[in-house]
Amino acid sequence: xxxxxxxxxxxxxxxxxEDSLSRKEHIDxxxxxxxxxxxxxxxxxxxPWGHGKTTFMEMLHxxxxxxxxxxxxxxAWETDFASDPLLAFLGEINKSLEALITxxxxxxxxxxxxxxxxxxxLKKGIPALIKVSTAGVIDVDKMxxxxxxxxxxxxxxxxxxxxxxxxxEIQLFKDSISQILSTNGRNERKLYILIDELDRCRPTYAIExxxxxxxxxxxxxxxxxxxxxKEQLSHSVKGVYGAGFExxxxxxxxxxxxxxxxxxxxxxxxxxxxxxxxxxxFFERRTKYSAFQNDVEHLKKVFMLLASALKLSLREVxxxxxxxxxxxxxxxxxxxLYPSLLAFLLGACPTMRSYK
Numbered sequence: 001x002x003x004x005x006x007x008x009x010x011x012x013x014x015x016x017x018e019d020s021l022s023r024k025e026h027i028d029x030x031x032x033x034x035x036x037x038x039x040x041x042x043x044x045x046x047x048p049w050g051h052g053k054t055t056f057m058e059m060l061h062x063x064x065x066x067x068x069x070x071x072x073x074x075x076a077w078e079t080d081f082a083s084d085p086l087l088a089f090l091g092e093i094n095k096s097l098e099a100l101i102t103x104x105x106x107x108x109x110x111x112x113x114x115x116x117x118x119x120x121x122l123k124k125g126i127p128a129l130i131k132v133s134t135a136g137v138i139d140v141d142k143m144x145x146x147x148x149x150x151x152x153x154x155x156x157x158x159x160x161x162x163x164x165x166x167x168x169e170i171q172l173f174k175d176s177i178s179q180i181l182s183t184n185g186r187n188e189r190k191l192y193i194l195i196d197e198l199d200r201c202r203p204t205y206a207i208e209x210x211x212x213x214x215x216x217x218x219x220x221x222x223x224x225x226x227x228x229x230k231e232q233l234s235h236s237v238k239g240v241y242g243a244g245f246e247x248x249x250x251x252x253x254x255x256x257x258x259x260x261x262x263x264x265x266x267x268x269x270x271x272x273x274x275x276x277x278x279x280x281x282f283f284e285r286r287t288k289y290s291a292f293q294n295d296v297e298h299l300k301k302v303f304m305l306l307a308s309a310l311k312l313s314l315r316e317v318x319x320x321x322x323x324x325x326x327x328x329x330x331x332x333x334x335x336x337l338y339p340s341l342l343a344f345l346l347g348a349c350p351t352m353r354s355y356k
Contacts, residue, residue, distance in 0.1 A: 008055050015062035020272040021314075022265045023056055030259065031063045034223060039190060042213060042224040042254060047261035049199075050315025053227040056261060057196045060225070070191045072096040076209060077197035083122075085209035086216065090118050093193070100180055100189070107180050114176035120169040121216070174219050181221030192223045199229040203236035210254045226255075264314055266307060270300065273318060277325045286333050299339035306347040320346050 008018045016024045034043070047053050061073040072093050079088035094115075101107035181189045198206050213224055234247035241247075252258075274280055283296035307317055323346055331337060 008058075010055070010058040010062050012062045012065060015059045015066070018272075019059070020265075020268045021052055021055075022268060023052075023059060023262075026262055027056070027060050027063050031060060031067065034064070034192065034225070035067060035069065035190075037223060039220055040218045040222045040224075041256045042226065043257045043259060044230070044255040045225060045227045045259050045261060046230045047227075048229050048313060049232065050313030051261055052264060052314050053229075053261060054196055057194050057225070057227045061194050064192050070096075070100060070189065071194065072191070073194040073196070075196045076206070077200040080201040080205040082205075085205065085212045086118055087122055088209075089212065089217070090115060093191075097180065100191070110176040110179040114173050114180070117169045117173035117176065121173060170216060173216065177217075177219050178221065181219075190221050190223055192225065194225045194227075196227045198226050199232045199236070201236075203239045206233060206236055207240060210251075214254050230258075266304065266314075266317070269314060269317065270304060270307075270321070273321045274300070277321065277328075279325075279328065282328050282333075289334060291336065295337060295339050299337070299343055302340050302343040303347055306343060310347070312347070 011017050015027075045053060045056065057073065061071055064071040074092045076085075076088075079085070079092065082088040082091070097111060101111055181191055195209075198209060201209065213226075217224070230248075230251060233251060237247035237250055238245050241250075280296060283292070286292040286295065303320075306312075312320070324342070327342065327346070328337075
């Protein structure tokens with residue numbers, strides 16, 4: 001017995017084999033748009049938690065690969081243990097860039113330069129990152145100012161020189177990445193970077209990630225696609241900068257284009273779960289009892305009505321049907337299920353409790 005549905009595995013050779021939500025047309029259109037974009041550009045794919053963003057992103061990733069695009073996919077949530085998102089970015093793309101630089105000595109050297117410059121930027125960015133990560137409770141700038149006042153006047157000159165060096169390292173980093181993506185001296189090759197689950201990261205890390213993309217990775221040839229729940233991410237921003245902070249406007253400046261995930265085809269999704277949990281086989285055994293012959297469709301129709309009325313997410317639908325799976329497999333085949341009541345108890349009651 002399958003207790004819960006397994007994560008959908010996307011077959012790179014056939015990305016839409018498990019497309020129970022009819023996403024193919026939307027991904028085809030979006031993929032074509034991304035391939036025709038001039039760069040750099042940042043596109044956000046917005047949808048609430050549990051509405052299928054990860055599967056959509058994995059299908060989009062496979063589609064881009066099948067169209068001979070250089071594409072990297074990773075989950076931001078799985079990297080937020082890193083001290084700096086730039087470190088996570090460099091680590092995630094390190095292996096993926098091998099396909100672009102293998103056999104090209106100049107590009108290999110450029111990548112080494114980019115990593116060295118990135119290391120310098122990471123070191124010099126520590127004070128600013130501490131300030132963000134502590135939401136300003138520790139004013140590192142003030143600490144540096146106090147320490148600087150105790151040192152000789154010549155130290156101010158060193159700070160200015162260090163600032164200039166840091167700017168040069170940032171430019172070196174950008175130039176090196178551009179060189180990796182260039183073809184015959186022109187920026188013709190694009191690198192698509194798909195980042196999932198940004199809204200699940202700790203708030204300070206999510207903000208730092210966006211800042212790094214905006215200020216360090218606005219490089220010709222780079223196309224970023226970020227999957228997130230904008231409303232949830234807005235709460236994270238307010239958690240760092242204060243409840244009165246205009247989070248929506250703040251987030252808008254990071255994205256060139258915002259794409260809202262289309263409504264899901266709930267009927268197809270429920271049918272797939274019915275097959276996964278073998279509900280049809282369970283009800284088939286009960287058809288020898290005349291009173292039970294319409295249970296399978298009756299239960300599905302009532303549940304679909306409730307799911308639509310309550311606007312349940314796909315994740316919530318999956319969780320509820322997992323519970324239904326337990327009920328069915330602990331019920332003898334000659335016991336009446338009361339389909340309408342069962343659908344209501346499993347679907348409506350947990351949702352109502354969550355809104356209290």
